[in-house]
Amino acid sequence: MKEIYRAHENGMPVVGPTYLARAIGVSKSTAHHMLKNMERMGYGRYIERKGFVLNERGMEEARKIMRKHRLLESFLATIFSLSPEKACMEADKIDAYAGDELIEMIEEKYNYECCPCGNEIPK
Ligand SMILES: [Zn+2]
Known part of the structure; x- marks a missing residue:
């Protein structure tokens, strides 16, 4: 959540698994899983091959x-x-x-x- 917010602050509204993996030091598949999980929790949408976008609740x-x-x-x-x-x-x-x-x-x-x-x- 913090990394997605930071990315947002830096003008990057879509966060992909590669970016997140590098930012928090986990594998790409873990990062992908985390982003899908955030979608499941109702915090935004995960667009395949692009990344995760926060919705209002997620923001x-x-x-x-x-x-x-x-x-x-x-x-x-x-x-x-x-x-x-x-x-x-x-x-x-x-x-x-x-x-x-x-x-x-x-x-x-x-x-x-x-x-x-x-x-x-x-x-
Ligand atoms: Zn800090």
Whole structure:
């Protein structure tokens, strides 16, 4: 979801298995499977030989996940003076588990607008 959102931000609305495989370090068939799964979950459409396109619901979900990820990496970078890469890596391990309440507390206290790499935090 995060990689698809990033691709979207960079002007790439269709994400294929080759791109995704390279971005997250899995095999092409795993990436293909993941994209088909996202379609099954109702987050968009998978067009054979092209790739996956988020629908509105998928976009909403991707924005939510990215918001969590970027608020967490900003927070980790602030608290532990981590480099943007390290903050991103650590946030990747916990963003899926972070509760809404924690995310709101971070947002309220720090009011971040951008993550440590300078990308906008979705509202
Ligand atoms: Zn990150």
